[in-house]
Amino acid sequence: MDLLKRWVARQFTTRVIVLMPVGIAIDIVLGSTVQQALKLPIYLDSIGTILVGVLAGPLAGALTGILANLIWGYLLPAPIGSTTIGPFAITAGVIGLLAGLWGQLGIFRPRRGGRASIVAAAVAVVLVGVLALYTYARAYASPDQFVNITGFQTTDFDRSRLFFLAVMVVYVVLVGAALYLRRDVGAVFAIGAGLVTGIVAAIVSAPIAAIVYGGVTGGGTDALVAAFRAGGDSLYQATLKQGLLSDPMDKMITSFVVFFVIGSLSRRFIARFPNGEKALGSEPDVDSPAASES
Amino acid sequence: MIAATEVPGWGLPEYVVRRPGGLYRSTNPSTKLAIAALEVVAAFAVPGWPGVLAVFAAVLATAAAARCLRGLAVIGLATSPIVGSILLINLFLLPGAADPIARFGPLAPTWSGLWFGLQTVARLFAFSAAIALVYLTTAIDDLLADLARRGLGRRAVFVVGAAVQMVPRTIERASEIVDAQRARGLDTEGRFWRRARGVVPLAAPVVFGALTEVEERTLALEARAFSAPGRQTLLRVPPDTIVDRVLRWAAVIGLVAIVGLRAAGRLG
Amino acid sequence: MAIELLAVGYRYAGASRATLRSINLRLEPGRVLGVAGANESGKTTLCLAASGFAPGVVGGHLDGTVLIDELDTRAISTHALALHCGLLFQNAATQLSNTTATVFEEVGFGPCNLGLPVDEVVERVWWALGAVGVADLAPRDPDRLSGGQGQLVALASVLALRPRYLVLDEPTSQLDPAGTALVADALARAAAETGAGILIVEHKTDVLARIADEVIVLAEGSVALAGSAAEVLSDPRLQVLGVEPPARIRLEREVRAAGIGWSSTLAEAIA
Numbered sequence: 001m002d003l004l005k006r007w008v009a010r011q012f013t014t015r016v017i018v019l020m021p022v023g024i025a026i027d028i029v030l031g032s033t034v035q036q037a038l039k040l041p042i043y044l045d046s047i048g049t050i051l052v053g054v055l056a057g058p059l060a061g062a063l064t065g066i067l068a069n070l071i072w073g074y075l076l077p078a079p080i081g082s083t084t085i086g087p088f089a090i091t092a093g094v095i096g097l098l099a100g101l102w103g104q105l106g107i108f109r110p111r112r113g114g115r116a117s118i119v120a121a122a123v124a125v126v127l128v129g130v131l132a133l134y135t136y137a138r139a140y141a142s143p144d145q146f147v148n149i150t151g152f153q154t155t156d157f158d159r160s161r162l163f164f165l166a167v168m169v170v171y172v173v174l175v176g177a178a179l180y181l182r183r184d185v186g187a188v189f190a191i192g193a194g195l196v197t198g199i200v201a202a203i204v205s206a207p208i209a210a211i212v213y214g215g216v217t218g219g220g221t222d223a224l225v226a227a228f229r230a231g232g233d234s235l236y237q238a239t240l241k242q243g244l245l246s247d248p249m250d251k252m253i254t255s256f257v258v259f260f261v262i263g264s265l266s267r268r269f270i271a272r273f274p275n276g277e278k279a280l281g282s283e284p285d286v287d288s289p290a291a292s293e294s
Numbered sequence: 295m296i297a298a299t300e301v302p303g304w305g306l307p308e309y310v311v312r313r314p315g316g317l318y319r320s321t322n323p324s325t326k327l328a329i330a331a332l333e334v335v336a337a338f339a340v341p342g343w344p345g346v347l348a349v350f351a352a353v354l355a356t357a358a359a360a361r362c363l364r365g366l367a368v369i370g371l372a373t374s375p376i377v378g379s380i381l382l383i384n385l386f387l388l389p390g391a392a393d394p395i396a397r398f399g400p401l402a403p404t405w406s407g408l409w410f411g412l413q414t415v416a417r418l419f420a421f422s423a424a425i426a427l428v429y430l431t432t433a434i435d436d437l438l439a440d441l442a443r444r445g446l447g448r449r450a451v452f453v454v455g456a457a458v459q460m461v462p463r464t465i466e467r468a469s470e471i472v473d474a475q476r477a478r479g480l481d482t483e484g485r486f487w488r489r490a491r492g493v494v495p496l497a498a499p500v501v502f503g504a505l506t507e508v509e510e511r512t513l514a515l516e517a518r519a520f521s522a523p524g525r526q527t528l529l530r531v532p533p534d535t536i537v538d539r540v541l542r543w544a545a546v547i548g549l550v551a552i553v554g555l556r557a558a559g560r561l562g
Numbered sequence: 563m564a565i566e567l568l569a570v571g572y573r574y575a576g577a578s579r580a581t582l583r584s585i586n587l588r589l590e591p592g593r594v595l596g597v598a599g600a601n602e603s604g605k606t607t608l609c610l611a612a613s614g615f616a617p618g619v620v621g622g623h624l625d626g627t628v629l630i631d632e633l634d635t636r637a638i639s640t641h642a643l644a645l646h647c648g649l650l651f652q653n654a655a656t657q658l659s660n661t662t663a664t665v666f667e668e669v670g671f672g673p674c675n676l677g678l679p680v681d682e683v684v685e686r687v688w689w690a691l692g693a694v695g696v697a698d699l700a701p702r703d704p705d706r707l708s709g710g711q712g713q714l715v716a717l718a719s720v721l722a723l724r725p726r727y728l729v730l731d732e733p734t735s736q737l738d739p740a741g742t743a744l745v746a747d748a749l750a751r752a753a754a755e756t757g758a759g760i761l762i763v764e765h766k767t768d769v770l771a772r773i774a775d776e777v778i779v780l781a782e783g784s785v786a787l788a789g790s791a792a793e794v795l796s797d798p799r800l801q802v803l804g805v806e807p808p809a810r811i812r813l814e815r816e817v818r819a820a821g822i823g824w825s826s827t828l829a830e831a832i833a
Contacts, residue, residue: 021457271576
């Protein structure tokens with residue numbers, strides 16, 4: 001019990017308490033402003049949550065997500081305030097929790113490798129992508145066997161084609177961008193973690209969207225849900241599929257941004273957070289550009 | 295030395311005490327929350343129209359008395375996209391509906407779809423209005439102070455209070471960054487790919503700008519004994535009268551009763 | 563009764579080089595010690611070390627000993643540090659708690675954190691506001707103050723905890739001349755009224771010339787010059803160390819260099 005108390009206290013140092021409102025503000029502001037400016041079908045409302053999770057731990061990350069949703073939904077006036085986001089606090093909490101987990105595992109650590117490791121990473125990504133596409137194409141060509149093995153329905157293939165291809169493309173593009181821009185192999189793990197987070201987020205959100213809102217949130221994605229339902233899906237299946245189309249991509253991009261941000265912060269800043277040491281790359285005694293900032 | 299402005303009690307100046315006027319507004323925030331919770335549960339758990347309409351009537355009457363009908367109207371307007379979607383989708387796509395109003399080719403709006411859509415919309419409005427009423431008539435300071443009085447720790451109070459204050463400032467900064475990046479050639483209107491490239495140049499400066507202050511704010515808080523143990527002194531707390539307490543308990547009991555009756559299938 | 567730094571060295575967590583090397587320093591109540599130095603000479607770090615906030619709040623590795631009233635700062639808990647030594651920074655806006663609606667409550671934030679009874683909090687708030695001279699700002703919104711006013715409110719907030727020492731890290735660097743004068747005056751006044759020992763880091767040596775009793779100059783983490791304010795600020799090595807001498811000294815040098823006589827009456831007229 002005492003150990004638990006200490007684990008909790010360790011995650012909520014004053015620095016973390018200061019970071020959390022910043023994370024919440026980042027969530028809310030990016031969720032409303034940037035999305036309006038760029039008009040892309042991504043939300044970007046988890047950057048703050050994931051950042052806090054990676055730096056400060058699962059509890060802090062989860063609380064940041066939950067509070068961000070509650071504040072955004074119930075404590076801020078329109079037009080900033082969102083009227084529908086409140087119940088999704090559960091999803092946001094899960095996202096923050098996962099981010100804390102990734103942070104503990106050191107997944108967001110920069111791994112600047114030499115040319116060899118970059119090439120190896122690129123080759124690995126391409127190989128995995130090709131393999132996955134091949135498996136999928138085979139399953140698509142002979143759906144009955146696939147159905148027997150996995151329980152998927154044949155009609156699902158038509159619609160999940162889009163999802164699968166889109167996700168693969170985005171993953172490869174993001175990793176490629178990271179490798180090109182910063183020669184940082186860690187991107188493979190960070191963006192992969194984003195993919196997993198996105199899938200989990202979609203699974204957690206689907207029942208909430210279905211039960212609380214009947215699958216409707218007032219955005220353009222409602223048409224998609226409607227289309228799925230018109231095709232015979234249950235409400236839950238329709239919201240799940242809509243979620244699986246947008247959440248993984250959104251979380252992959254979000255993780256990319258968080259990874260980029262963490263890699264650009266000074267070592268001194270990161271080292272002072274509870275999970276900080278796990279988010280730092282090379283040894284403290286090596287003279288890297290970031291270390292010589294004072 | 296300066297003489298403190300006189301207010302009965304502890305010598306706190308009036309601008310610190312800041313007690314709101316009006317019957318509903320001066321109700322204790324926790325009581326307002328309890329009443330809102332009762333209203334939300336009533337709107338959702340009581341089947342059919344009576345629950346929703348009763349809640350509507352209560353909320354609108356209270357809003358009129360507290361003079362925040364316009365605020366409610368604004369919130370109502372903000373929910374119109376989702377309302378429109380709900381109506382449309384249920385009108386045309388309610389599964390198992392077999393009583394069409396008319397036929398437009400493959401599209402067939404149904405009566406039961408319309409009915410169900412209207413009910414869902416009404417529930418949503420009741421829910422939003424009940425919560426908005428609390429928000430519109432309660433200062434965040436008061437809410438947090440009341441929760442702190444009931445045991446909410448200073449850390450939680452700080453996180454929520456600071457987040458709410460920080461959002462408008464961060465939005466200003468974000469708008470400046472959007473403008474600055476646009477001036478530098480960031481494409482926000484072009485094709486999908488070009489817009490996608492704009493994500494990092496927009497998101498990263500907002501994040502960095504907000505993060506750079508964390509270290510100094512931490513030191514400033516510690517320099518003001520933030521991590522001292524024990525309960526924080528509350529300079530100003532909303533009063534909690536007998537009436538407030540009675541209302542609060544009544545609301546909680548009502549809430550539990552409705553949930554219980556619904557669970558036992560007694561509400562029809 | 564003093565803040566003493568004994569052979570103090572400091573290295574930040576995650577850094578490869580030490581920022582402070584073997585510093586010896588003594589600050590007594592009622593005295594004002596000025597600290598000058600080029601950028602990156604360790605001035606901010608010195609502030610953090612002297613107040614005990616390094617390593618207490620920022621982590622890192624401290625060599626040597628820092629004693630506040632004969633207590634090792636490493637043995638003092640974080641919130642207790644604030645009671646011994648107040649700490650102020652350049653940016654007034656980031657020192658606000660962001661949870662208060664009036665300056666009165668902002669200045670009361672510290673005493674409230676300590677759990678003091680309400681009447682004592684009120685008394686301390688009025689005392690601190692008066693000591694700094696900003697009682698008329700009490701009803702104002704802390705977010706809407708000018709830079710100079712913000713710094714004064716920050717000073718009052720810290721004074722409300724009644725520390726015996728004050729450490730200020732470039733409090734006027736973001737202020738215009740009017741704001742600078744405001745803060746310098748308030749500091750002198752607060753020092754007189756509270757009897758606190760003040761350690762003030764400043765680029766603007768004019769401010770130091772005005773309020774400091776002693777001055778030290780830091781270079782690359784060590785003390786390069788130390789002595790009374792008059793001695794150090796007129797030392798010819800200042801410029802080499804990256805510190806601009808006060809305007810009066812510069813003027814005096816120029817005047818003497820031009821062969822014009824410099825007399826004390828001239829000096830009085832300038833001051």
